[in-house]
Amino acid sequence: MEAMFEHLQRARLATTPTPLEQGPVIAGGARLWVKRDDLTGLGGGGNKARKLDFLCGDALAVGARALVTVGAAQSNHCRMTAAAGARLGMEVHLVLSGDEPDVATGNQLLSVLFGAQLHFTGAAQSHWGELEIARELLTGELSGAGLAPYSIPIGGSTAVGALGYAAAFIEMLDQFDASGIEPSTVVFTSSSGGTHAGLLAGRAAAVAAGRTVPAIVAIGVAKGVNIGLPNIADLANQTLDLMALTDVRIDPVDVEVDTRWIGDDYAVPTTAGDNAVCWAAANGGWLCDRTYSGKGLSGALGLAEEGRFADEDIVFIHTGGWPALFSADGVPA
Ligand SMILES: Cc1ncc(COP(=O)(O)O)c(C=O)c1O
Known part of the structure; x- marks a missing residue:
């Protein structure tokens, strides 16, 4: 099968x-x-590794050079997208809820280690609609800058x-x-x-x-x-x-x-x-x-x-x- x-x-x-x-x-x-x-x-x-397998396959096929995605402050999906970008040589931008902490911990710490750029929205944890709007705005900015971003909705759930x-x-x-x-x-x-x-x-x-x-x-x-x-x-x-x-x-x-x-x-x-x-x-x-x-x-x-x-x-x-x-x-x- x-x-x-x-x-x-x-x-x-x-x-x-x-x-x-x-x-x-x-x-x-x-x-x-x-x-x-x-x-x-x-x-x-x-x-998320299984989803990113197909999402990044698609991103590469359409010639994307950057990945953009979104999640809660401790998003596992964002952390693994950061790792995918590191593996594939793509710039990664993560739109996150909450404010930038003094010290990154957990998934955020790993995302930084994988080289992703974190964009804090100040949004509450479960204000998913607000987070998605922020992802769309950032995707537009990165497109305008010629980065050819592949933009992934929350959780990679396409x-x-x-x-x-x-x-x-x-x-x-x-x-x-x-x-x-x-x-x-x-x-x-x-x-x-x-x-x-x-x-x-x-x-x-x-x-x-x-x-x-x-x-x-x-x-x-x-x-x-x-x-x-x-x-x-x-x-x-x-x-x-x-x-x-x-x-x-x-x-x-x-x-x-x-x-x-x-x-x-x-x-x-x-x-x-x-x-x-x-x-x-x-x-x-x-x-x-x-x-x-x-x-x-x-x-x-x-x-x-x-x-x-x-x-x-x-x-x-x-x-x-x-x-x-x-x-x-x-x-x-
Ligand atoms: C550890 C973990 N389990 C389960 C899920 C849920 O997966 P889905 O968003 O596909 O429903 C997530 C999503 O972020 C997750 O990080």
Whole structure:
């Protein structure tokens, strides 16, 4: 099924396949497997490496010389875009929420190390619309200066970026076969929706090819982040179009986003999320963060406690985020 991606441009930035590790048995007797997308290699790893593989392939194909993107102050996507620019010899501009700190920490520190230019907007963490306007303005300025920028929306969640997770879904199917399992469900952390759309596109493509596939459950950790982006099913269908599967479509009933684990807001820690960060470290040596993978894992563990999985294999995609542990208040007290 990998042939579905052969006609598409890739910058080969992600180290794949990432491992599929067997974890402990959790509530209800569910057997937890962890798909280690925190180990995608690029600039400390995480889910964005797979999206940037296709996004930067596209950027190179159109002759871009700079990358511009946007995110929250501790954006993993921005950090990995900075690393992609370093690998490809492209100038990188990052539009971030908040004000310039006295000392850069966590993802910001790494972005600076990768040579990116950081543009602080003063915007509040989850004022996504304001951040996107700032990205568009900066893109216009850089175009005017002749830099030929390739401008990437928040989270890299375009259909091109989502291709990365369509390919990841197919990659997981091969690993399920190799491990002799048929998981009932794949759970992962979602914010801007590109990972989700890609997984759904990969799943639909696999169903069309006659495969038995798991359900996909997104644990939402941000509200309103995909303002201005198509909804998940539309984005997934656009991704299928790029895969030249225009007759395969998403069934909207397959789009499941569980938003009960966000807590008060994006990037505001929850007790369940912090417990999951500590549980992951103590039970698998897995490094999760308080904004993304910790809350996502709290959703997976919480669903198990509610009895959703019973005696089944389930997969949690660890989408990364560990550098934020080294930012202010990054580690649960
Ligand atoms: C560590 C981590 N996990 C999950 C996500 C969510 O991915 P998406 O924006 O594709 O929904 C992000 C996005 O920034 C992330 O940084």
